[in-house]
Amino acid sequence: xxxxxxxxISAIVxxxxxxxxILFYTGQQEKAANxxxxxxxxxxxxxxxxxxxxxxxxxxxxxxxxxACETCRAFYPxxxxxxxxxxDKIRIVLRYAPLHTGSDKVVAMLEAAHRQGKFWxxxxxxxxxxxxxxxxxxxxxxxxxxxxxxxxLNMEQMDxxxxxxxxxxVIAQDVADAKTLNVxxxxxxxxxxxxxxxxGFNQLKTLVDRAMADSRAR
Amino acid sequence: MTRTTPIGWTLVxxxxxxxxxxxxxxLFLGEVMGYTPCILCWYQRIAMFPLVLVLAAGLFPFDARxxxxxxxxxxxxxxxxxxxxALTAGWIPESLKPCQQGVPCSSIPVVWFGFVTxxxxxxxxxxxxxxxxxxxxxxxxx
Numbered sequence: 001x002x003x004x005x006x007x008x009i010s011a012i013v014x015x016x017x018x019x020x021x022i023l024f025y026t027g028q029q030e031k032a033a034n035x036x037x038x039x040x041x042x043x044x045x046x047x048x049x050x051x052x053x054x055x056x057x058x059x060x061x062x063x064x065x066x067x068a069c070e071t072c073r074a075f076y077p078x079x080x081x082x083x084x085x086x087x088d089k090i091r092i093v094l095r096y097a098p099l100h101t102g103s104d105k106v107v108a109m110l111e112a113a114h115r116q117g118k119f120w121x122x123x124x125x126x127x128x129x130x131x132x133x134x135x136x137x138x139x140x141x142x143x144x145x146x147x148x149x150x151x152x153l154n155m156e157q158m159d160x161x162x163x164x165x166x167x168x169x170v171i172a173q174d175v176a177d178a179k180t181l182n183v184x185x186x187x188x189x190x191x192x193x194x195x196x197x198x199x200g201f202n203q204l205k206t207l208v209d210r211a212m213a214d215s216r217a218r
Numbered sequence: 219m220t221r222t223t224p225i226g227w228t229l230v231x232x233x234x235x236x237x238x239x240x241x242x243x244x245l246f247l248g249e250v251m252g253y254t255p256c257i258l259c260w261y262q263r264i265a266m267f268p269l270v271l272v273l274a275a276g277l278f279p280f281d282a283r284x285x286x287x288x289x290x291x292x293x294x295x296x297x298x299x300x301x302x303x304a305l306t307a308g309w310i311p312e313s314l315k316p317c318q319q320g321v322p323c324s325s326i327p328v329v330w331f332g333f334v335t336x337x338x339x340x341x342x343x344x345x346x347x348x349x350x351x352x353x354x355x356x357x358x359x360x
Binding site for chain 2: 002003004006007010011014015017018021022025026184
C-alpha cells in the first residue's frame with residue numbers, strides 16, 4: 001500500500017538522520033574534548049592534588065570527583081581494583097569537583113584531611129557511608145563531619161584548615177580547572193591527558209589498557 | 219473509497235512528520251547534546267511526544283476524527299510554547315517566571331542564525347500541527 005510505504009520510509013529516514021546526527025555530533029565532541037585537554041595540559045594536574053600509586057607509573061588517571069556523587073562512589077572500588085590489577089602501572093590524581101549542593105564544605109574537609117596525610121582514608125570513609133550524609137543529592141556537611149570524627153584526625157586542626165585561605169584557593173583552582181576542561185559531570189576521567197570518549201567503566205579500562213600498551217611500545 | 223490518497227491523510231501525515239521531527243530534535247538536544255530541559259520544556263514535551271503516536275494511529279486506517287484527540291495536545295503545547303517564547307524574549311516580567319530551581323526557563327542555550335531559539339521552534343511546530351489539524355477538520359465537514 002502506497003500510504004504505508006510513504007509512512008514507513010519517512011520513519012526510517014528520520015531515524016537514520018537521527019542516528020547519523022548522533023554519530024557525527026559525538027565524533028565532533030570527542031575531537032573537541034581531546035583538543036581541549038591537549039591545549040590545557042597545565043589545568044589537568046596541579047602540585048597540590050592528592051595522588052596515589054607509583055609516582056613513576058606510565059599511566060596517570062586524573063579523576064574529577066565529587067564525594068557526594070553516587071556514580072563516583074560506585075566507580076571508586078572499580079578504579080581501585082583496576083590499579084591493584086596493574087601494580088605500579090597506574091597513578092591516580094584526584095581533583096575536586098563539588099557539583100552537589102553542600103559538597104563544597106565536604107571537599108574542604110577532604111582537603112584539610114589531606115594536610116594531615118589522611119586524604120584517602122577520609123575519602124574512603126565518606127564514600128563508604130555516603131548514604132549517611134547525602135540525601136536527595138544534597139550533602140549534609142554536619143553528618144560528614146561526624147563521620148570524619150571517627151578516623152583519628154586532629155579535628156581542631158581540621159576545623160582550622162578547612163576554613164583556611166589555602167584550602168579555599170586549592171578548591172577554587174580545581175573548580176576553575178574543571179571549568180577550563182569542560183568537566184560538567186562527575187566522575188570525569190583523563191587517562192594520560194585523554195578524556196573518556198564516552199562515559200563508562202569499560203571505556204576507562206580500554207583507555208588505560210591502550211595507554212599501557214603505548215608505554216610498553218615506547 | 220478512491221484509491222488516491224485523500225487530502226486529509228496528507229495533512230495528518232504532514233502534522234505527524236512535524237511532530238516526529240520535533241520529538242527527535244528535542245531528544246537530540248536533551249540526550250545527545252546534553253541540554254537539561256527546563257520545566258516548561260518538559261510540559262511542551264508532554265504535549266509533543268504523544269502526537270507522534272496519536273497521529274500515526276489516525277493514519278492507518280485514516281480517521282479524520284484523530285483531530286479530536288490530537289488538537290487539544292497541539293493547542294496546549296502551543297499555549298505553553300508561546301508563554302515560553304514570551305519569557306525568553308523578555309515580554310513577561312521577572313516576577314511571572316515559574317521556575318526557581320534547576321534550569322531557568324528564561325535561559326537561552328541555543329541561538330541559530332541570530333534569532334532561532336528552541337521556544338521559537340516549538341511555537342512553529344505546534345502552530346503548524348494545530349493549523350494542519352484544523353484544516354483537516356474543516357475539510358472533513360465540507
